[in-house]
Amino acid sequence: MIMTQKRKTTLIILSFLLLLAAGAVYYGYREYYRTNTSLERSTPNFTMAADELINSFSSDEKGANAKFLDRIIQVNGTIKSVDKDEKGYYTLVISNPTSMSSVRCSMDSLEMQKASLVKTNQTLAVKGICTGYNADEMGLGADVILNRCIIVEN
């Protein structure tokens, strides 16, 4: 086959388009199967004391939702309790000892080992994705809930 200039150009363009298509398919495949990865290496969008986060929601739930929902929040405070449920999932409850409200940190499945070592009254920082706020409707105290939480190492 004689490689004319026109044929050469067409071939180059076709190859380029093929490469582009392959890239798009690869990207699509990656995105479709993307799982929720660990937040260990993620930078938090907000860093604050647990009390501050709770107050933001209790004073203006709508505004706080707009600001914090789906964001990575790093909270620091005192551990009120380490809740382990019947399936072995851990939730670290961070709260001011005198308050009924708390930030409930549902731990990432890979963080269970570290969570089991946490003690009551310990102060630490935890980061997770904010899923929302439960106002105190049933007399159980108000909570801000964070999911996929990771303990922040200093």
Added chain:
Amino acid sequence: MNKFLLFLFAISLSSLLHAQDKFFTKTGKVYFDATAPKSPEKITAVNKSATCVLDTKTGNMQFSLLMKGFEFERALMQEHFNENYAESTKFPKSEFKGNIAENANVNYTKDGVYVVKVKGQLTLHGETKEVETSGTVSVKGGSISLAATFTINLEEYKVNVPTVVGDKVSKTAKITVDCALEPLKK
């Protein structure tokens, strides 16, 4: 003197029993399954932070959970669930307020498994509908476990499932509730 002590004992015992009226959890599990038959992949999620309160005296029960708390395997599926189907930013919570029918038949002070009927109002995606299901109440060592599975019609809650995803996403969702409750200390 003896009668007085007995009286005091009876009073303190009854107050102890009264303190065991309400049971609750903040780590209740609620599973969501809207996998269409013959779907190539599962459309399932779990919420591990449901709040549940049960009044054993009346059989009154309340559930509450945050829609964004549902965890899916695939991040994209979770995003679609929140953005397109549940519209979680508009309707962040789902609640159930109901009763155990014939609650008096359940002996909350004795270990055992009781099959019960639960009736109530489920609020999802801003819509409230009547739900009735059977479930089990298991009493063991001072704790109470609640379990129930029921199906809901997503259309009733104005959740739109487009035909184009009909081979994967069902128009009905199976909800499974699994909660371990502890006494609420006053």
